[in-house]
Amino acid sequence: MVHLRENNPDVEGEALRAPLGEFAPPLRTDHPVSRPTRSRVARLNVRLRSLPAEIRIAAGKESGQGHLFHFVPVCMGLGEVVWFSLPVPPSTTILLALLPLSLIALWFSLAGTNRRALSLAALMVVAGMLLADAETRRMATIILDAPVVTTVTGVVERREAGAAGEWRYVIRLSATADPVLRRPPQRISLLARSRHGVVRIGDPITGRVRLSPPSGPALPGMNDFAFQSYFAGIGAVGFFLGAPERPSIARAAESDLWTQVDQSLFSLRDRISDRIHEVLPGDTGAFAASIITGERRSMSKEATDALRLSGLAHITAISGLNMALAAGIFFVGLRALLSLFPGLAQRYPVKKIAAGGALLAATAYVLISGYQVSALRAYLMTAIMLVAVLIDRPAISLRNLAVAATIILIAQPSAVMGPSFQMSFAATAALIAGYAAWRKAPRSIWPTPTSTSGKLATFAAKFVGGTLATSLIGGLSTAIFAVTHFHRLSTHGLEANLAAMPLISIIVMPAGFIAMLAMPFGLDAPFFWIMGGGLDLVLVVAHTVAGWGEAAFIPRQPTWFPVLVVVALLLMTLLHTGLRHGGTVLLIVTLAAAFLRSGEQPADLLVSEDGRMVGFWSQQERVGEGRVLASNRKRPPPFLFDQWQPALAADHHLPPSMESAPVLPPPADWKKEETWDSATIQLARQTLEQLVQTAKTDRFTCIRSACAAKLVDGWTVLTVDRPDLAGPACDVADIVILGGRSRMKGCRSTATFLSETTLRTSGAVEIRLGAHHDKTIEISPALSGPPRPWTIHRLYDWRTGETARQHGIDSGDSKDKDSDSETERKNGPHNPAMPVRQ
Known part of the structure; x- marks a missing residue:
């Protein structure tokens, strides 16, 4: 009998009952015996075969732990994104029919976990589409269809001061005159630069203004500002042509209770902002106002650019950081104060009392902040956390975030398309997940201190490490949205946040919060001074980091x-x-x-939506100067070029070469119904032909009212600012772009013709040129297909009252081209300076 315990002392008692053959000693040999092992391919094959089963097991665990609830707002948001993005979304009837079908599928799939999850996902997608459709119908914003100069009268709903003393008014329009608009928008946003008596919220206002529709995409695939204006209820933007006035009428009566509450809240917000600017002048006060009341227009361009380039612009938005610090300071302070009274602390739950007080403070904060999307998201998250404290549940969790996201997606579905919603929820989800992972697997990398200095060093290390980790996680999680919407990344954002966030957390927010509590008693100034000192240091950090280099431009990525x-x-x-x-x-x-990826072929020619700015890639980029974008404007509009440059990753802008000769004939006087004779037309044609012959390949060559350039493969482009030059230009160039309105639909020659009129329906375009001898040209418009509610105003013709069926470049047939061109030459051009009657 073999004594197994003596020969194998490590064998457990359970193994003693095994057959003896299983413990037979191996045969000794002088040479190693090759063990039969599976090949790597076989092991990989086995692993792949077991992968579906492992996925099902993991999915069951996620479902059992309730993690699939996190995807409820994801599926709902997916449905909303699809509805807003589709050229032709499903009709309301189809969606209403799909909703009960999804409910039936969910009912019959309760037995299976996977089927139940898929049915619930389909239900949430359909619900998201219905919510997007309902919000679009509910808003029904009328957007101005064409620029106009008119006199407006309305009531100020909101106002905001600018850095140079200007004021931005949001006005509910009540009347227009000289001319009267046929389709007046309900609300407009106007800038008043002239000195005037500032009009209070709720007071009537009138003045001569220039109105324009909200801008469309600067290039195909870029941000559509008309979409944002539609869901903000703003139908037109513009400026006063002089100082606005208060009409000599009584104060307008309020329409309903909500209007009164809204105006009261914004009036309170104005008074708080005025008080902050009174105590803290300049950029410091503007910075403080942006953190407390959300007013960001009063900060100078230099400070705004420094914060943006350094990656600290998120501080000016009232987001989770601001809300968490405000509620946290109130919660900790009130709890500590109540704990000073032992009898009270033993008799009542001071923690829950402090949570209730913090909830009231957070509610007041979001009301005076203008309830932006980021502020609402932060408030909902904070409120859910505080309510969780009241009912003894975990405060910080992805479930709370999912609830907050679901509420916002139900109340405001269009928010899912904006960068504020996407970036705030992405950063919060990443931080919660990272915090949970750290708590699940803590690793002590610092020895337990015993001395006071050691404890201080440990605290400092943990604080710096936490700030570094928070900045890194937040920056990485929001990078994709910064690239998608803004096409730029801050290269030194991590260093800037590491230096600035301790100042915000320790000095700025506590002092600002105490100042707000002391403001009703007139004791806020000292605390605002402390807050201003901290913000001055943050601005120093921003300017220093911004001087280290520009943000990295990231060109447009595929969908x-x-x-x-x-x-x-x-x-x-x-x-x-x-x-x-x-x-x-x-x-x-x-x-x-x-x-x-190799990337798509960049467009050869870029045209803005009004035809006034045209750009192409200069040949100078071959000399080692990077990508150089040449345009026909010496000083391109900042609003437009600031979008073009990062999206196209253009390193430099090349202005045109201005020439004094040749000289074009003066325009005909349309007021006197003058027209050009044949000799003048021939002179204009010869002048433009001479300009085209002297054009360069690296930049535009310009004379007064016209610019020309030579592109790849011999293509020539001619831009003109006067409609009377369109006809002669068509005879001497391959591509003619008119920066104004015209009755012409196209050239009688083979030239491609674009004008403000044709671009009005298509938006900005990108042009790719093919073989010159075949005249092959591809035009990609920013808007195409059937209209959506936020683009249909582009198709409205105020002259005839008709509406086109869809967007896109429509040059018309040759017969129409000839007749329109001939009419233009006989009757005189349509001058863009003529008054526009809606």
Whole structure:
């Protein structure tokens, strides 16, 4: 009998009952015996075969722990994004029919976890589409269809001061005159630069103004400001042609209770901002007002650019940081104050009392901040956390974030398309997930201190490490949205946040919060001074870091890039099992594909939506100066060029070469119904032909009212500012672009003709040129297909009252081109300076 315990002392008692053959000693040999092992291919094959079963098990764990609830706002938001993005979304009837079908599918799939999850996801997608459709119908904003100069009368709903003393008024329009608009918008936003008696919120206002529709996309695929204006209820933007006045009428009566409450809140916000500017003048006061009341227009351009370039612009937005600090300071302070009274602390739950007080403070904060999307999201998250404290539940969790996101998506579906919603929720989800991962697997890398100095050093290290980790996680999680919407990344944002955030957390927010509590008693000035000192240091950090270098420009990415990155981030942050590693793999593959892709062929010619700015790639980029964008404007409009440059990754702008000769004939006087004779037309044609012959390939060559350039493969482009030059220009260039309105639909020659009139329906365009001998040309408009509610105003013709069926470049047939061109030459051009009657 073999004594196993003596020969194998490590064998457990359970193994003693095993058959003896299982413990037979191996045969000794002088040569190693090769063990039969599976090949790597076989092991990989087995692993792949078991992968579906492992995924089902992991999915069951996620569902069992309630993690699938995190995807409710994701699916709802997906439905809203699809509805807003589709050229032709499903009709309301179809969506209403799909909703009960989704409910029936969910009812019959209760037995299976996977089927139930898929049915619930489909239900949430359909619900999101219905919510987007309902909000669009509810807003029904009338957007101005064409620029106009008129006299307006209305009531001031909101106002905001600018850095140079100007004022921005949001006015509810009540009447227009000289001319009277046929389709007047309900609300307009006007800038008043002239000195005037500042009009209070709720008071009537009148004045001569120039109104324009909100801008469309600067280039195809870029941000559409008309979309934002539609859902903000703003139908036109513009400025006063002089000082606005108070009409000699009684104060307008309020329409309803909500209007009164809204005006009262914004009046209170104005008074708080005025008090801050009184105590803290200049950029310091503007910075403080942006943090407390959300008023950001009063900060100078230099300070705004410094904060943006340094990656600190997020401080000026009332977001989770501001709300959490405000509520946290109140919560900790009130709890500490109540704890000073032992009898009270033993008899009542001071923690819950402090949470209730912090909830009231956060509510007051969001009301005076103008309830922006980021502020609402932060308030909902903070309120849910404080309510969780009141009912003894975990305060910080992804479930709370999902509830806050769901509430916003139900109340304001259009917010899902904006960078504020996307960046705030992405950063919050990433921070919560990172915090949860750190708590789940803590690692002590610092020895336990015993002395006072050691404890202070440990605290400082943890504070710096936490700030660094927070900045890194927040920056990485929002980078994709910064690239998608703004096409730029701050290269030194991590260093700037590491230096500035301790100042915000320790000095700025506590002092500002105490100042707000002391303001009713007139004791706020000392605390505002402390807050201003901290903000001055933050501005020093911003200017210093901004001087280290410009932000990195990231050109437009293909549509699949942000979609796949968002999916990867959702998997990484919302899941807890091994399924989250699928997001890591997807993120790596997506980034690698974006880095290795060859990229699409850049457009040869860029045209703004009004035809007044045209750009092309200069040949100077071959000399080592980077990508140089040449335009026909010596000083391109900042609003437009600041969007073009990062989206196109243009390193430099090349202004045109201005020439004094040749000289074009003066325009005909349309007021006297003058027309050009044949000799004048021939002179204009010869002048333009001479300009085209002397044009360069690296930049535009310009004379008064016209510019010319030579592009690749011999293509010539001619831009003109006067409608009477359009006909002669068509005879001497391949592409003619008129920066004004015209009755012409196209050239009688083979030239391509674009004008403010044709571009009004299509928006900005990108032109790619093919073979010159074939006259092959591809035009990509910013807007195409059937109109949506926020673009239909572009198709309205105020002359005839008709509306076109869809967007796009419509040059008309040759017969129409000839007749329109001939009419233009006989009757005189349509002058853009003529008064526009809506």
